[in-house]
Amino acid sequence: MLCHMNGIMFYPLLEEAGDFINSSVRGKKLIICIGLFSVEYLGRSSSNLGLGERVLMVKEDGSVLVHRRVGYEPVNWQPAGCIIRCGVRDGKLLLLSERRRPKEFLKVVFDKVYLITSTSLVDEARFEIGPVENEFYDLLMAHPEYIEEGLRIVSRQKSMPSGIPDFTGKDSKGNYVIIEVKRSMAGVDSVKQLDRYMKSQRGHFRGILCAPSITKSALLILKKKGYDFRRLNLKALSSLVAFKPYEETLDRHLEEGGS
Amino acid sequence: MLCHMNGIMFYPLLEEAGDFINSSVRGKKLIICIGLFSVEYLGRSSSNLGLGERVLMVKEDGSVLVHRRVGYEPVNWQPAGCIIRCGVRDGKLLLLSERRRPKEFLKVVFDKVYLITSTSLVDEARFEIGPVENEFYDLLMAHPEYIEEGLRIVSRQKSMPSGIPDFTGKDSKGNYVIIEVKRSMAGVDSVKQLDRYMKSQRGHFRGILCAPSITKSALLILKKKGYDFRRLNLKALSSLVAFKPYEETLDRHLEEGGS
DNA sequence: CGTGCCAGGTGCCAT
DNA sequence: ATGGCACTTGGCACG
Numbered sequence: 001m002l003c004h005m006n007g008i009m010f011y012p013l014l015e016e017a018g019d020f021i022n023s024s025v026r027g028k029k030l031i032i033c034i035g036l037f038s039v040e041y042l043g044r045s046s047s048n049l050g051l052g053e054r055v056l057m058v059k060e061d062g063s064v065l066v067h068r069r070v071g072y073e074p075v076n077w078q079p080a081g082c083i084i085r086c087g088v089r090d091g092k093l094l095l096l097s098e099r100r101r102p103k104e105f106l107k108v109v110f111d112k113v114y115l116i117t118s119t120s121l122v123d124e125a126r127f128e129i130g131p132v133e134n135e136f137y138d139l140l141m142a143h144p145e146y147i148e149e150g151l152r153i154v155s156r157q158k159s160m161p162s163g164i165p166d167f168t169g170k171d172s173k174g175n176y177v178i179i180e181v182k183r184s185m186a187g188v189d190s191v192k193q194l195d196r197y198m199k200s201q202r203g204h205f206r207g208i209l210c211a212p213s214i215t216k217s218a219l220l221i222l223k224k225k226g227y228d229f230r231r232l233n234l235k236a237l238s239s240l241v242a243f244k245p246y247e248e249t250l251d252r253h254l255e256e257g258g259s
Numbered sequence: 260m261l262c263h264m265n266g267i268m269f270y271p272l273l274e275e276a277g278d279f280i281n282s283s284v285r286g287k288k289l290i291i292c293i294g295l296f297s298v299e300y301l302g303r304s305s306s307n308l309g310l311g312e313r314v315l316m317v318k319e320d321g322s323v324l325v326h327r328r329v330g331y332e333p334v335n336w337q338p339a340g341c342i343i344r345c346g347v348r349d350g351k352l353l354l355l356s357e358r359r360r361p362k363e364f365l366k367v368v369f370d371k372v373y374l375i376t377s378t379s380l381v382d383e384a385r386f387e388i389g390p391v392e393n394e395f396y397d398l399l400m401a402h403p404e405y406i407e408e409g410l411r412i413v414s415r416q417k418s419m420p421s422g423i424p425d426f427t428g429k430d431s432k433g434n435y436v437i438i439e440v441k442r443s444m445a446g447v448d449s450v451k452q453l454d455r456y457m458k459s460q461r462g463h464f465r466g467i468l469c470a471p472s473i474t475k476s477a478l479l480i481l482k483k484k485g486y487d488f489r490r491l492n493l494k495a496l497s498s499l500v501a502f503k504p505y506e507e508t509l510d511r512h513l514e515e516g517g518s
Numbered sequence: 519c520g521t522g523c524c525a526g527g528t529g530c531c532a533t
Numbered sequence: 534a535t536g537g538c539a540c541t542t543g544g545c546a547c548g
Contacts, residue, residue, distance in 0.1 A: 048387045217521090
């Protein structure tokens with residue numbers, strides 16, 4: 001019918017929908033179904049969702065998603081690797097998804113199916129994400145100037161009695177510094193963490209907390225303890241890993257606006 | 260066209276699809292779109308996903324989901340509350356989703372749209388889940404012997420300067436105790452949490468960390484600090500609440516089988 | 519709005 | 534498999 005489409009049905013009989021689902025599961029297709037149904041879940045926890053109109057998605061790897069009108073998260077789900085069974089019982093279309101470990105069950109009971117479609121998606125693209133975690137520290141390690149001009153990194157993730165600070169280093173004036181880095185806004189916890197490392201040190205050390213931003217209360221405590229905050233320019237740092245194109249296009253498109 | 264369906268289009272021109280999306284967004288409909296597109300994300304992190312066939316879902320609350328062939332999780336997303344803009348630029352259909360705080364952007368660039376549909380879902384059902392969180396603590400409150408024999412709960416979720424411990428109580432020997440409960444395996448974080456509460460207290464207190472299990476390193480720190488670990492028997496605790504009905508119906512359906 | 523903390527968290531990589 | 538930890542974690546409740 002459609003390119004890449006296995007098929008689509010409007011208002012199928014429940015039997016038809018059941019057959020459609022079973023053949024789609026066997027054929028490793030992605031199923032999207034809009035209908036009126038209820039959902040039960042039993043496993044690590046348990047849940048019950050009465051009748052309502054929702055979207056059901058079943059993927060070829062056995063993962064199942066139930067989406068309501070709103071919310072980023074599915075109201076119920078089953079991760080990849082589950083066994084799907086489907087059929088009509090007592091005038092309702094049942095879809096059961098069983099997870100082996102941990103033992104979990106998801107049951108979808110259809111009263112009506114409004115629309116059901118199954119497709120084979122061709123998607124070989126690699127998902128690139130970054131800079132994240134290690135890559136992020138790699139970047140800072142290679143470019144300590146993004147923390148502070150003239151800084152030289154001495155050690156990274158060195159174990160200390162009180163924990164593991166992200167970096168130790170030497171600043172442009174020859175002072176030893178201990179550096180705690182946060183990828184998102186630093187809070188009171190971050191200051192405490194730095195403080196622990198500092199307290200376990202003998203001799204003169206500077207303490208630096210480096211993050212894209214910091215909460216007011218955290219900055220207050222930080223200052224009082226005589227440590228320094230260094231704003232981390234995430235955008236500039238990101239630009240080092242050749243993600244520029246995106247940013248530019250994004251900005252450009254945003255300026256040009258849509259609709 | 261269809262009951263509850265606002266519309267559906269197969270292989271629309273990109274301009275048509277853009278108009279369709281814009282009117283659906285204005286009309287607070289749920290949009291599902293299967294097409295060939297690429298995705299870029301920029302915000303707390305950044306990501307890039309080249310051309311491929313995927314499913315895009317846009318909900319009335321502004322949340323956006325991009326699903327690939329496999330995997331329970333969306334490859335890219337935007338949570339509720341985002342501003343959606345859409346239009347054709349340079350022969351491609353762009354969909355931009357902007358989040359205000361934190362500042363984050365998601366850009367979807369369509370080469371082709373295979374299928375697009377928008378619907379108004381009627382769904383007033385209440386989602387019931389349990390025993391979770393409160394119910395769980397209710398149970399422990401009513402049955403403190405599952406934490407420790409002879410324990411008497413004194414307070415629950417009492418605010419303290421350093422946070423809110425789950426319980427305070429008095430043990431069989433008359434010692435005051437502070438109790439931190441975890442529903443899943445306790446980690447180093449859990450110990451730290453308990454430690455914070457303990458340190459903010461004057462006078463003699465016992466500290467108890469109660470969880471189904473605990474990581475080795477967490478137990479080490481816990482012992483060193485002189486606190487106690489109490490194994491929580493989740494199964495026994497769960498058996499106190501009657502969620503059997505679900506289990507039975509589920510089992511029955513599973514036995515009867517589908518397909 | 520920040521802070522703290524749970525979640526059916528999920529996923530990844532170590533042992 | 535299990536442990537340990539990061540995540541664009543998201544979400545909620547509370548000061």
